[in-house]
Amino acid sequence: MRDAFIRVLTRLAPQRPELLLLTGDLGFGVLNEYTARFPRQFLNAGVAEQNMSGLAAGLALEGHTVFTYSIGNFPTLRCLEQIRNDICYHSANVKIVCVGGGMSYGAVGFSHHATEDLAILRALPHMLVLSPGDLWEAAEASRFLIDHRGPAYLRLDKSYAPPSHRPDEVFAPGRIRVVRQGRDLTLAATGGVLGEALRAADALASDGIEARVLSVHTIQPLDAETLCAAARETGGIVTVEEHTVSGGLGGAVAEALLEAGNPPRFFLRMGLRDTFSSAVGSQQYLRKVYSLDASSIARAALSRLGAAIPVPA
Numbered sequence: 001m002r003d004a005f006i007r008v009l010t011r012l013a014p015q016r017p018e019l020l021l022l023t024g025d026l027g028f029g030v031l032n033e034y035t036a037r038f039p040r041q042f043l044n045a046g047v048a049e050q051n052m053s054g055l056a057a058g059l060a061l062e063g064h065t066v067f068t069y070s071i072g073n074f075p076t077l078r079c080l081e082q083i084r085n086d087i088c089y090h091s092a093n094v095k096i097v098c099v100g101g102g103m104s105y106g107a108v109g110f111s112h113h114a115t116e117d118l119a120i121l122r123a124l125p126h127m128l129v130l131s132p133g134d135l136w137e138a139a140e141a142s143r144f145l146i147d148h149r150g151p152a153y154l155r156l157d158k159s160y161a162p163p164s165h166r167p168d169e170v171f172a173p174g175r176i177r178v179v180r181q182g183r184d185l186t187l188a189a190t191g192g193v194l195g196e197a198l199r200a201a202d203a204l205a206s207d208g209i210e211a212r213v214l215s216v217h218t219i220q221p222l223d224a225e226t227l228c229a230a231a232r233e234t235g236g237i238v239t240v241e242e243h244t245v246s247g248g249l250g251g252a253v254a255e256a257l258l259e260a261g262n263p264p265r266f267f268l269r270m271g272l273r274d275t276f277s278s279a280v281g282s283q284q285y286l287r288k289v290y291s292l293d294a295s296s297i298a299r300a301a302l303s304r305l306g307a308a309i310p311v312p313a
Contacts, residue, residue, distance in 0.1 A: 001099075001132065001135060001138040001156040001157055001158070001160055001192070002027075002030055002099040002156050003030065004135045004138040004139040004142065005097065005099075005138060005139070005142045005154070005156060006030055006031060006033075006034060007139070008139050008142040008143050008146075009021060009034060009067070009142065009146075010033055010034045010037065010038075012143070012146055013034070013037070013038045013041055014038075016065065016146060017041070018063060018064050018065050019041055019064070019065045019067075019146065020041050020042070020043065020056075020059060020064050020065070020066045020067070021034065021038075021041060021042050021043075021066075021067045021069060022042075022043050022044075022045050022052050022055065022056055022066060022067065022068045022069065023042075023043075023044050023045065023052075023068075023069045023070065024045055024046070024047060024048070024049045024052055024068070024069070024070035024071075024074055024075060025044055025045070025046045025047045026069075026070060026071060027069060027070075027099070031069075043055075049068075049070055049074050049075055049078045049079045050078065050079040050081075050082050052068055052070075052075070052079070053068060053075070053079040053082035053083055053086065053087065053094070053096075054082045054086050056068050056087070056092070056094045057082070057086035057087045057090065057092045057094060058086075060087075060092040060093040060094045061090060061092055064093070065093050065095075065146060066092075066093065066094045066095070067094075067095045067096075067097055067145075068094065068095070068096050068097065069097045069099065070097075070098070070099070071098070071099055071100045071105065071112060072098060072099075072100045072101070072104075072105060072111075072112045072113060072114040073098075073111075073112070073113075073114050073116075073117065075096050075097065075098055076096060076098060076114065076117045076120070076121060076153070077116065077117065077120065080120065083096065083121075083124065083151075084124055087151050088124045088125055088126050088127055088151050089125075091126050091150050091151065092150075092151060093149055093150060093151075094151055094152075095145045095148075095151075095152045095153075095154060096121075096151075096152070096153045096154070097154045097156065098114055098117065098153070098154070098155050098156060099156050099158075100112065100114065100156070100157075100158055101114050101117070101131065101155040101156055101157045101158075101191055101192070101242070102114060102115060102157060102191055102192070102193065102241075102242025102243060102283070103115065103242055103277050103283050103286045103287070103290075104157055104158030104159065104192075104283055105158070106280070106281050106282050106283045106285065106286045107280055107281060107282065109278075109280060110276045110277050110278050113276075113277045114155065114243075115242070115243050115244055115272055115276075115277055116243070116244055116247075116248075117153075117155065117243070118131065118155065118190070118219050118241070118243050118247075118248045118249065119243070119244060119246060119247030119248045119251065120247075121153045121220075122219050122220035122247075122252065123247070124151075126150055126151050127151050127152065127153060127220060128148065128150065128151065128152040128153065128173065128218075128220060128221075129152075129153045129155070129218065129219040129220040130145070130152065130153065130154050130155065130173065130217060130218055130219075131155040131157075131190040131191045131216070131217060131218075131219055132154075132155075132156070132157075132160075132191070132217045133157075133160065133161045133189065133190065133191055133192060133193075133194030133195075133215045133217055134160045134161040134162065134163060134164060134165075134192075134194065134195075134215075135160050135163070136163060136164075136165045136171075137165075137171065137177075137215065137217045138156060138160070140171030141154060141171065141173070141217065142154065143171075144171065144173055148173075155191060157191045157192030157193075157242070158192065158283060159192035159193070159195060159283055159284075160192045160195065161179075161192065161194040161195035161197075161198055161215070162195065162198065164177070164179040164180075164198075164215070165177075173217075173218050174218045174221045174222075174223060175218070175223050175226070176188075176214050176215065176216050176217075176218070176223040176226040176227065177214065177215040177217065178212065178213075178214055178226065179194070179198070179213050179214070179215050180198065180201055180211065180212060180213035181210075181212055182201070182209075182210035182211045182212035182213070182234065183210055183212070183233060183234055183235075184204075184209045184210045184211060184234060184235050184305065185204075185209070185211055185212070185234050185235045185236045185237070185238065185301055185304075185305050186211070186212040186213075186214060186230040186231075186234045186236070186237045186238065186264075187200060187201060187211050187212070187213050187214070187238050187240060187297065187301065188213075188214040188216050188227070188230070188237060188238070188239045188240070188249070188253060189213070189214070189215065189216065189239070189240040189241070189249075190215075190216045190217065190219060190240075190241050190243075190249045191241065191242055191243075192242070193240055193241065193242045193287070193292055194213075194215050194240075196240065196287065196292060196293055196294045196297055197213055197240050197294075197297060198213055199294035200294040200295070200297035200298040200301065201213050202294075203294060203295065203298040204298050204301060204302065207302065209301075209302070209305065211301065212230060212233075212234050214226065214227075214230065216249055216253075219248075219249060219252055220252070222252050222253070222256050224256040224257075224259075224260050227253055227256050227257055227260075227262075228256075228257065228260050228262040230264070231257050231262045231263065231264040231265075232262060234264075235265050235266070235305055236264050236265045236266035236267060236268070236304060236305060237253065237257075237264040237266075237267050237268075238267075238268045238269075238270060238297070238300065238301050238304065239253050239267075239268070239269050239270060239271075240270045240271070240292065240297055241269075241270070241271045242271070242287070242292060243271050243272065244271055244272045244273075244274075245269040245270070245271040245272065245273055246274070248271060249269075249271075250269030250270075250271060251269075254267065254269075266304045266305070268300060268301070268304050270291065270292060270296075270297060270300060271290075271292070272290060275290075277290065
């Protein structure tokens with residue numbers, strides 16, 4: 001996904017001289033073409049993400065469109081005070097880009113895993129939160145953010161789902177994509193784990209169960225209309241996120257449905273539960289450890305669906 005993001009920036013930078021990319025001393029192999037072509041639109045702030053965020057806010061208030069770029073929690077939780085006080089409070093035109101969302105950097109350990117970011121950043125006023133699930137969504141979200149005015153967070157995963165967009169489809173921030181139709185239950189996923197949800201839907205289909213699959217690429221603002229339709233039209237909702245279940249996608253979906261008066265027949269949040277992702281290994285291995293792989297999703301959905309079907313007297 002990071003390559004899709006950089007390609008968009010490199011393509012559009014000549015047309016947007018006010019665009020600036022700030023990095024926290026990483027990404028040089030990925031950023032080489034951009035930095036070579038646009039040295040005046042790039043700045044390495046060093047291993048100083050708090051300073052990078054404050055600098056970004058100041059540049060944005062002087063008329064620039066600023067992207068900050070770093071790994072996992074480094075551009076977010078490490079500099080949360082600067083994001084809250086300098087960027088969001090002033091509605092500064094800063095886009096925070098996390099490469100390696102969720103457990104993408106699995107083997108490096110939990111310090112490099114972004115597993116609380118969605119919950120924390122969606123709580124900030126004025127913050128747009130985007131978490132694309134495939135390469136098309138990543139590219140389209142990047143393109144949108146160049147024109148969008150105000151604070152935003154773009155969470156880029158190492159993994160990505162297979163292509164699912166239609167040739168004439170237009171990316172709409174704040175509007176959930178229905179990537180597969182179904183009426184038995186709904187799998188709502190955000191980020192690259194969307195691919196696991198789609199594979200889980202395939203497994204459920206082999207048991208005769210039709211799962212609707214939603215790509216929730218925008219966490220804030222959240223598309224309550226599509227979620228309410230899923231609650232009314234399917235047997236229940238399972239949310240899937242490479243993130244803690246506390247306050248992330250699952251929490252946001254529950255809030256939207258209950259406030260709208262549309263509780264689903266059953267509801268299950270799949271993600272980390274009161275734990276850090278302290279196991280070490282590849283992203284795919286960690287998904288198995290924390291029950292976020294396709295087989296775990298299918299089993300959990302099947303169990304909840306069975307429990308929700310009334311037993312004849």
